Amino acid sequence: MNAIVAIWFMIAAACMTLSLIHLTVWLRKRSWFAHLAFACTSTAVAAHAICNLFMMLAQTPAEFGAAMWWLEVTIFMFFVGSVSFVCTYLKVGPIWLASLVVGLRGIMLVWNFFSPYSANFTRIDHLERVRFLGETVSVASGTLSFGRHFGELSEAGLFAFAVYATVVVWRRGDRRRAILVSGSLALFMLIAAGQAWLVFQGVMVAPFYVVPTFIVVISAMGFELGSDVVRAAELTTTVQAREAELRESERQMELASSAARLGLWVWDMVGDDIWIQPNGRKLFGVGRTEQLNWERFLRIVHPQDSDRVQRLVQESIDGDSEYNAEYRIVMADGTIRWIAARGCIDRNSEGKPIRMFGVCLDITERQRAELELATQRDELAHLSRVTMLGELSGSLAHELNQPLASILSNAQAAQRFLARENPDLVEVGDILRDIVGEDRRAGEIIFRLRTLLRKGEVDHQPLDIDALIQDSLRLIRSDLINHSVTCVTECAVSPKMIWGDRVQLQQVLINLVMNACDAMTEIARSERRLVVRSFCEGGSCRIQVVDSGTGVPEDELESVFEAFFTTKSHGMGLGLSVCRTIVSAHQGRLWASNNPDRGLTMHIELPLLTS
């Protein structure tokens, strides 16, 4: 075994190894064509080395010619491999140039088939023995064939192609690849082709150096591809890490939403499929694998709320507004839970709704607490109302006595009329009509009283503020008289409708008027003047109760609304605090201000009812 055989075999083995590695890569990842192209190039170089070795070791021209014949096949393979590698890996090169280069070499290959001494020679006269790397090798001497020119042309073409690719890739900014891949290909192409040309021209009597030069090109290409594989591997690791992070964040999100009792949901409106987080499913009492769609969802919603939820969703779709609903759901065991849901619509480029996504939250506890609070508030209001009416009882008795007195006197007058010899029946008829009228009046007073004393559900309905003021003043007319207070109402003509509970708002008004009366006990009777005013301002209705009393120190204007604040010897000091609670529950405001001259004004502001 001499040195040349050893080196050439080693080169062939190295190239073959590289080729196999990248072939394996390609087999596993078929879309990576660069690996296949490289495997092809690498195999070509390995085969080329073997053929080259046989040429050097040939003892007869026939042996040399046969080896060279095969050599030509490996060169063609090299051309195909390297051109497609540059095309696929660097993604450059005009296809026509690539095809031209391969085509020229193809002519060379076809020529080769028809020539026993390869496409290069028409005839090999004899073999010369020359010294090369300390060994004696064979070098051919004969007549060059015309086909040899196609080889030269294709070699020049490959060189040009490589140079072009180098420039393009260099300009693209990827200088390392430009030099390592296409640059090295161009350089060694120049060396190999140049040396071959010198040998063929007889200038140089030596074997071809093609193989050792091409191992450099192969190495450069292999190195690049290898780095890519390494980079891909790194990328995979990163992706895996990211995926783990994503999973972790999803898990955290689920934990957080589970802790917050939030359920995320997405409703695919096209396919009518509702995706909901596991804890959301638990919230709605839906199994982990059960298919959920719009119809199934509506079946869970409480029948009384179902229409409203549908309307709200439709409004959100039509108006492109946020979906915001609070509704009840009925669980499988019949228990009712309150859900608050928010969501928004996702539309495609044509504006058609395709998805709706949002969150839902169990608000049963909150709702229960609110209900309890409302009940307590109403109970306190009732208690305060009863106390207030207790204070008013004397006046109310007087108010009720008026019709009763009138009825009794009328009836007794009628008895006397009838006792006469010729009773005046027309007069008696008049009397009876008056009695009926007065009885109604008494009945109305009792009805009003009973309404105020009632401890029923709060009943919100549209109310005319002026009627409310008149009703309230009628009930406390006697109290005003007892306090020698002159009461004036100033109601702006426009009808002022609000949404509220008649009883509770009457309670507020009566309370304010009673307070005003109490505030004026210290001043001369002729100056006890009370004004009840109503008007609209912006979107709200305003009521003012103005007294001419002693007023309140500026720094106490707010504290009068605190519970147990009182300036009176009687009462618990709950009146105004309850009044404020009631007005607030009506989305309104209640505050006090001192008048410029004297006395206090109580202001109530309530939102006007819109259509």
Added chain:
Amino acid sequence: MQSPEAIIYLVDDDPPVLKALRRLLTVAGYSVKTYDCPQHFLEQHDPQDHGCVVLDLSMPQLTGLDLQRELTARGSSLPIIFLTGRGDIPSSVQAMRAGAIDFLTKPVNDDDLLDAVGRAFAQSLAARQSQMEMEQASQCLAQLTPREREVLHHLIAGKLNKQIAADLGTVEKTIKVHRARVLQKMQVTSIAELVRVSLLLGIEPAQS
């Protein structure tokens, strides 16, 4: 029993009540004037009015008690019957002290009201009679000469003619004539009667 000009003045701020009471009192045979506002009544009131006032205690602006005070201040002798929606003891005490006939609670029974009205009218009548008597007496008194008035003072002191003559420095016979004139002018027949009328007029007997 009531004199023709005796009228019941009804004052109540509640028109239906006013109407019902007017009916009742009218059918009971009284003349009734109604006022739904105490001010109107005061404006039209004449101290010489005769009868009684039926007054609601609680009215806006001027209460029944205010009205009572005002009437007294104007020298009216009209008796007052109060009607009230509630039995308010301090008010009733105050009203009764100020000379009210009665303090009735609404709804008022017709007999109670008519009874009170009857008493009020009796008081009004008595007051009117004593007033007329006094007016008559003072007219008589005005007819006396200064000398006769002097004799009157001594007569009601229970002195004998002789004593009076000595006190006035004249003869008994002259005194006798004066005495007859005084009795005649004062329209009385006895000294006892003269004493009663003199007391009514507030004439002091002469000091001995």
